[in-house]
Amino acid sequence: MKNIDKISRRRFLQTSGAVLAANAAPAAAVSSAAGDAAKQTPPALHKLLRKASIPASKGARVVIVGGGWSGLTMAKYLRRFNPAFDVLLIDRQSAFVSFPVSNAWLADQVSLDFLSHSFFDAANNHGYHFLQTTALGFEGESRRVYTDRGYVEYDYLVLAPGIEYDYPRIGVDDDEAQSLLFHRYPGGFVTSSELLTIKHKIHHFPGGTFLLNVPDGDYRCTAAPYERACMVAAVFKRRRVRAKILLLDMNSEIKIKKAGFSRAFEQLYGDYIEYLPSSLISNVDIEGRRVETEFDEYPFDDAIIYPPVRASRLLEEAGITDPYSPQKAADTDPFRYHLIGDERVYVTGDSRSQPFSKGGHTAHSEAQYVAEVIAAHALDKEVLWRSPQTMCFSAVDIEPLRAMSIITYYKFNRQTGLFAFDRTHLIDQWDAQGARRAWPGPRACIGTCSTFSRPCGR
Numbered sequence: 001m002k003n004i005d006k007i008s009r010r011r012f013l014q015t016s017g018a019v020l021a022a023n024a025a026p027a028a029a030v031s032s033a034a035g036d037a038a039k040q041t042p043p044a045l046h047k048l049l050r051k052a053s054i055p056a057s058k059g060a061r062v063v064i065v066g067g068g069w070s071g072l073t074m075a076k077y078l079r080r081f082n083p084a085f086d087v088l089l090i091d092r093q094s095a096f097v098s099f100p101v102s103n104a105w106l107a108d109q110v111s112l113d114f115l116s117h118s119f120f121d122a123a124n125n126h127g128y129h130f131l132q133t134t135a136l137g138f139e140g141e142s143r144r145v146y147t148d149r150g151y152v153e154y155d156y157l158v159l160a161p162g163i164e165y166d167y168p169r170i171g172v173d174d175d176e177a178q179s180l181l182f183h184r185y186p187g188g189f190v191t192s193s194e195l196l197t198i199k200h201k202i203h204h205f206p207g208g209t210f211l212l213n214v215p216d217g218d219y220r221c222t223a224a225p226y227e228r229a230c231m232v233a234a235v236f237k238r239r240r241v242r243a244k245i246l247l248l249d250m251n252s253e254i255k256i257k258k259a260g261f262s263r264a265f266e267q268l269y270g271d272y273i274e275y276l277p278s279s280l281i282s283n284v285d286i287e288g289r290r291v292e293t294e295f296d297e298y299p300f301d302d303a304i305i306y307p308p309v310r311a312s313r314l315l316e317e318a319g320i321t322d323p324y325s326p327q328k329a330a331d332t333d334p335f336r337y338h339l340i341g342d343e344r345v346y347v348t349g350d351s352r353s354q355p356f357s358k359g360g361h362t363a364h365s366e367a368q369y370v371a372e373v374i375a376a377h378a379l380d381k382e383v384l385w386r387s388p389q390t391m392c393f394s395a396v397d398i399e400p401l402r403a404m405s406i407i408t409y410y411k412f413n414r415q416t417g418l419f420a421f422d423r424t425h426l427i428d429q430w431d432a433q434g435a436r437r438a439w440p441g442p443r444a445c446i447g448t449c450s451t452f453s454r455p456c457g458r
């Protein structure tokens with residue numbers, strides 16, 4: 001009981017875009033006061049006050065916010081563990097585009113078709129509903145999620161909205177500057193439009209200095225920024241562009257697959273990549289095209305700037321953030337994933353509070369477990385905790401395609417109260433065999449095939 005009241009009071013009411021809706025239509029019946037409020041509400045916002053137009057629920061409704069690796073897997077497995085569930089997946093985007101394997105796509109090793117999938121197909125094939133809309137917030141007491149197409153009621157809510165960039169951590173505080181930086185030098189780790197912009201940049205770069213960086217903290221996909229530097233260099237090499245890639249690492253050394261990436265930087269891209277560890281970015285001069293670190297300044301002609309990340313703002317705006325979390329993650333049970341004090345609301349994927357590697361495969365394997373936890377809760381049963389699995393392939397070369405990989409699990413240390421890696425299997429010798437394991441492997445490995453189409457034996 002202790003936190004339910006606290007959470008529900010704060011949650012939706014703090015969500016800026018939806019405050020009007022909450023004031024005009026609190027959980028109780030719509031009153032004359034709400035009528036007055038509605039009269040004062042600009043017509044464009046009236047739809048926020050209405051119930052969203054979706055099929056009537058045929059069982060306990062589970063609403064999932066976010067159709068990434070976590071939400072999509074959850075949507076499929078919830079019904080597998082409890083066929084009586086009626087599942088609704090919400091995403092603001094019209095189609096799914098995979099980030100895993102997108103670095104290889106930048107270098108033309110797979111097609112966009114390979115990365116893109118229809119949410120409708122996934123929903124039709126696995127018997128759930130999909131609604132394209134943006135979630136604005138939720139209210140725990142009335143069990144409503146507010147969206148820009150009206151509100152939706154839930155019995156269980158899963159929040160899997162992924163990450164956002166934390167621009168102030170590279171000295172960019174101002175909203176306008178953040179927006180300009182995002183559009184001009186996108187990091188390519190949050191939306192698919194960023195990827196399209198990046199691909200155009202590297203395939204048309206006329207030459208000069210191209211800057212990339214690796215953020216610090218628990219950022220999305222530890223290997224991906226190093227892999228991306230290799231793929232950008234491979235494209236420049238193939239195009240015979242006279243370019244210098246400055247790779248500013250905000251960490252003191254390569255964080256993962258160190259031997260393999262070091263060897264690739266030296267042996268394959270010695271003429272292209274200059275790797276600069278311990279480069280803590282303190283400011284970006286967007287118009288002047290210059291990145292500042294504590295001791296140096298780096299002018300560039302073009303750039304991909306990947307700021308440190310934080311959990312989706314949706315969690316903070318809903319008032320469920322753990323005040324001690326540096327990435328503004330929600331205050332959740334580390335084994336069961338539900339909000340402390342509310343076993344109807346779960347947070348999964350890269351927005352989770354646990355320090356698991358932010359990866360698509362982590363999110364995919366974790367979601368299968370959490371789907372079972374939610375199903376068990378509804379059936380008044382228990383499920384034993386099991387670790388997610390992290391699996392990550394990294395391409396380093398394209399002629400021929402060569403890659404390396406890592407697979408790991410996690411264990412909880414009761415003495416320290418912390419999670420640590422467990423049963424790690426690293427192959428940091430990149431070769432064509434590694435690439436064959438990865439491509440077209442990832443479609444099966446991280447479940448794309450079974451997540452989108454009819455069950456394919458996995």
Ligand SMILES: Cc1cc2nc3c(=O)[nH]c(=O)nc-3n(C[C@H](O)[C@H](O)[C@H](O)COP(=O)(O)OP(=O)(O)OC[C@H]3O[C@@H](n4cnc5c(N)ncnc54)[C@H](O)[C@@H]3O)c2cc1C
Nearest residue numbers: 066068069070092099100135161162349350358359360361
């Ligand atoms: C270049 C690159 C390479 C990578 N390589 C690998 C790899 O090899 N292996 C691996 O395992 N992982 C890899 N990853 C990481 C992987 O992509 C992420 O960890 C994974 O996408 C996380 O899944 P998620 O479901 O938590 O978040 P996301 O995939 O980001 O999904 C979140 C979804 O929520 C939606 N959303 C957010 N807010 C709202 C809202 N308010 N209303 C409605 N919808 C909302 C978004 O539109 C999005 O679709 C890579 C990432 C990148 C960028």
